[in-house]
Amino acid sequence: MTSSNKPALPVIRRLPKYYRYLINMQQAGEKNVSSSELSRMMGTTASQVRQDFNCFGGFGQQGIGYKVDTLVTEIRHLLFGDGQPLPTILVGAGRLGTAVSQFLVRDANGYSLLAAFDNNPELVGKTLGGIPIRHVDELRSFCSQYHPQVAVLCLPREGATQLSSTLVEMGVKGFWNFSHYDLSVDYPQVMVENVHLGDSLMSLGYHMRNL
Amino acid sequence: MTSSNKPALPVIRRLPKYYRYLINMQQAGEKNVSSSELSRMMGTTASQVRQDFNCFGGFGQQGIGYKVDTLVTEIRHLLFGDGQPLPTILVGAGRLGTAVSQFLVRDANGYSLLAAFDNNPELVGKTLGGIPIRHVDELRSFCSQYHPQVAVLCLPREGATQLSSTLVEMGVKGFWNFSHYDLSVDYPQVMVENVHLGDSLMSLGYHMRNL
DNA sequence: CCATATTTGTCAAATGTTTGTCAAAGACAT
DNA sequence: ATGTCTTTGACAAACATTTGACAAATATGG
Numbered sequence: 001m002t003s004s005n006k007p008a009l010p011v012i013r014r015l016p017k018y019y020r021y022l023i024n025m026q027q028a029g030e031k032n033v034s035s036s037e038l039s040r041m042m043g044t045t046a047s048q049v050r051q052d053f054n055c056f057g058g059f060g061q062q063g064i065g066y067k068v069d070t071l072v073t074e075i076r077h078l079l080f081g082d083g084q085p086l087p088t089i090l091v092g093a094g095r096l097g098t099a100v101s102q103f104l105v106r107d108a109n110g111y112s113l114l115a116a117f118d119n120n121p122e123l124v125g126k127t128l129g130g131i132p133i134r135h136v137d138e139l140r141s142f143c144s145q146y147h148p149q150v151a152v153l154c155l156p157r158e159g160a161t162q163l164s165s166t167l168v169e170m171g172v173k174g175f176w177n178f179s180h181y182d183l184s185v186d187y188p189q190v191m192v193e194n195v196h197l198g199d200s201l202m203s204l205g206y207h208m209r210n211l
Numbered sequence: 212m213t214s215s216n217k218p219a220l221p222v223i224r225r226l227p228k229y230y231r232y233l234i235n236m237q238q239a240g241e242k243n244v245s246s247s248e249l250s251r252m253m254g255t256t257a258s259q260v261r262q263d264f265n266c267f268g269g270f271g272q273q274g275i276g277y278k279v280d281t282l283v284t285e286i287r288h289l290l291f292g293d294g295q296p297l298p299t300i301l302v303g304a305g306r307l308g309t310a311v312s313q314f315l316v317r318d319a320n321g322y323s324l325l326a327a328f329d330n331n332p333e334l335v336g337k338t339l340g341g342i343p344i345r346h347v348d349e350l351r352s353f354c355s356q357y358h359p360q361v362a363v364l365c366l367p368r369e370g371a372t373q374l375s376s377t378l379v380e381m382g383v384k385g386f387w388n389f390s391h392y393d394l395s396v397d398y399p400q401v402m403v404e405n406v407h408l409g410d411s412l413m414s415l416g417y418h419m420r421n422l
Numbered sequence: 423c424c425a426t427a428t429t430t431g432t433c434a435a436a437t438g439t440t441t442g443t444c445a446a447a448g449a450c451a452t
Numbered sequence: 453a454t455g456t457c458t459t460t461g462a463c464a465a466a467c468a469t470t471t472g473a474c475a476a477a478t479a480t481g482g
Contacts, residue, residue: 008438008439010438010439010440011439012414012417012418013410013414015413015414015417016407016409016410016413016414017393017407017410019413020391020393020409020410034458034459034460035459035460036459043393043395044440045440045441045442046441046459047440047441047442047443048439048440048441050459050460050461050462051439051440051441051461051462053460053461054460054461054462058460058461058462060459060460060461061447061448061459061460062446062447062448062449062458062459062460062461063447063448063449063450063457063458063459063460064448064449064458064459064460065458065459065460066460078417078421079413079416079417079420080413080416080420081416081420086416086419095309095310095313096310096313096314098306098310099306099307099309099310099311100310100408102306102307103307103408103409104412107391107409108408108409108412110412110413110416111412111416149419150415150419173419174415174418174419176411176412176415180231180318182228182231182254184254189422191415191418191419191422193411193412193414193415193418195408195411196227196228197311197314197319197406198227198231198314198318198319199224199227199228199231200387200404200406201315201319201321201322201387201404202226202227202230202290202291202321203223203224203226203227203404204361204385204387204402204404205290205291205292205297205321205322206223206226206289206290207223207385207402207404208297208360208361208384208385208402209290209291209292210289211400211402219468219469221468221469221470222469245428245429245430246429246430247429255470256470256471256472257429258470258471258472258473259469259470259471261429261430261431261432262431262432262469262470262471264430264431265430265431265432269430269431269432271429271430271431272429272430272477272478273428273429273430273431273476273477273478273479274427274428274429274430274477274478274479274480275428275429275430275478275479276428276429276430277430
């Protein structure tokens with residue numbers, strides 16, 4: 001039990017990666033892990049691993065290392081809180097939306113998908129792996145009844161900005177944005193995670209052509 | 212025409228974003244743009260914009276600013292080279308693979324999707340927006356005939372690591388990796404862009420629960 | 423033609439992040 | 453018990469990135 005500084009952004013972005021590796025170790029039955037061992041797996045330095053864990057109040061033991069179970073529990077708590085899943089909606093049920101919703105339901109933890117919305121009449125009424133697709137016109141009434149916390153945006157850039165205002169107004173606190181648009185809401189206490197597949201691909205292109 | 216340093220990684224990751232904004236400006240018919248104007252759109256400082264462009268040999272003019280067309284041309288050249296699209300294959304034609312291939316074909320530039328591969332016999336023989344799905348057993352022979360440069364990986368983590376070795380062996384120079392696995396090949400001159408949707412989602416969760 | 427306003431390119435200062443180092447703590451073998 | 457080995461936590465040094473400041477260049481208006 002030591003001092004804990006406020007964690008920097010890069011540290012937080014590394015947490016999911018730690019978590020993935022630690023879950024694997026746990027499933028492999030490993031009990032303890034040292035910072036150097038973890039650093040080798042993660043492709044970083046032991047120093048960084050120790051400093052990262054220290055941000056959250058170092059939970060290691062000199063001479064032994066870290067208990068895998070402790071780390072998993074602590075990091076899970078940081079990432080998922082008390083385990084209560086965040087009520088979530090999907091806006092845009094096209095191909096990308098379908099794939100993302102599958103991912104959310106099958107592979108992700110900490111979120112529960114309540115409903116999907118689209119403005120295409122052909123999609124409305126169908127289901128998405130058990131989740132009904134509604135018309136976007138129902139969005140407001142749905143929100144005032146079920147109070148979703150998170151919205152996953154998989155729609156064309158045109159609609160995104162105005163829709164996000166509405167959703168913030170209706171109490172949405174976090175956006176996972178796949179639309180081709182840099183979403184940034186002006187309200188504090190509202191988080192946005194932009195996923196730009198196009199940017200990612202362009203970066204790859206740059207590196208391939210310039211190295 | 213001024214001195215140009217080797218660009219740092221953060222600069223390169225900003226290029227696609229500049230590009231997006233500049234394309235919009237171009238379509239809106241704007242001729243010139245100042246660093247301060249761009250910085251306001253991008254949510255950064257004018258200083259950073261100027262310094263970023265300078266890495267590639269500043270192409271602005273004092274008193275006026277930057278020509279939008281020049282910037283677009285220069286950045287496009289950095290990102291897409293001479294415009295020759297990179298021959299690309301998709302491995303894993305499930306839901307995610309389908310969505311990603313759609314994105315690649317419809318919304319992305321600089322890549323041409325030659326073929327898709329899967330080990331599910333039910334998918335083999337079908338097409339993916341005009342692209343035929345083949346069995347992974349044909350991968351080697353396909354590569355030796357068509358020499359794809361880029362592989363998009365949308366398969367479960369189990370297969371990914373071994374498959375990537377094979378692909379590197381067959382001459383693939385870049386990976387766009389969606390599999391639940393930190394791909395890192397040990398060969399220099401091979402680039403990997405890992406897209407971890409799960410990590411992105413966990414980051415969002417952290418910020419929502421700890422702020 | 424000159425004064426003023428704008429804007430870049432450059433450099434240095436400030437800030438943020440990572441890495442190296444070492445004392446202190448615990449485990450383990452003898 | 454004692455000495456040796458391992459490993460953490462803490463701190464400082466090294467490194468990287470961003471920001472601020474200003475001279476030089478160009479445009480504009482009188």
